[in-house]
Amino acid sequence: MFNPFALPPFAWNMPLSGDVKDISPVTSWFSPQYDINIAGNAALEKQVITKVASYGKQLGKLTNAVLEIADGKPGDAVNALRAMADEIAAIKNKTLVDAIEADLAKLKSQDKAAYEALLKRLYD
Template sequence: MPTSNWNFSPNIHWPLSGSVTQDISPSLVFRAKDAQVEIRVLREVASYGRQIGKLSEVLLKVVDALPKGKLDDATVETVGQLRVMAENIRRIKEDEKVLPSTEEEARAMVADLKRLYPGI
């Protein structure tokens, strides 16, 4: 009796189960108002990552120059998240492990380490 190589492997996409990553690929260029300008900017000036990196760098310097207490709590939290992202990008570039993104993730990581290494 012959065997079949048929493999049933359906892709099921439940509501809200799709990718949550942003498309930063060349296909994004074709959604731009002027694709040719977008292509030239990416080739001749800077990638999206470099553009966002420079904006983040400047924004963090501006925030650092503000007097303490000028930002509301929500903005302070968002700036903190941006700092963690910038630090994690630096760590990835230097082939280091990234930091937790939130305080909850940091606490969970510490708890895991304490379970693994009870003496610390």
């Protein structure tokens, strides 16, 4: 018969005691690590919010530009919004080019005949 008191005190634990794993509450639910993907391309969204401006900064620039236009005095805020739009367009174009290059490389390695046929179709 098992007698828990026959074991040394460190060999057994009372309920809710002993080795406890980290049970800290998850606090990253609403951190800047958003997984909102409205545009359909999560990688592109991540690049825009990390390299250009977070959603809040984008909204702030947009708000300031709209207020300037509403006041009839387009100025620095409108220019900042235009600059941000140009940065986002550049990232979108680079992402598109990178994706096409990766897909072409994959097609070339998997089906060289289809790759050659596609190039012929594109350049003829």
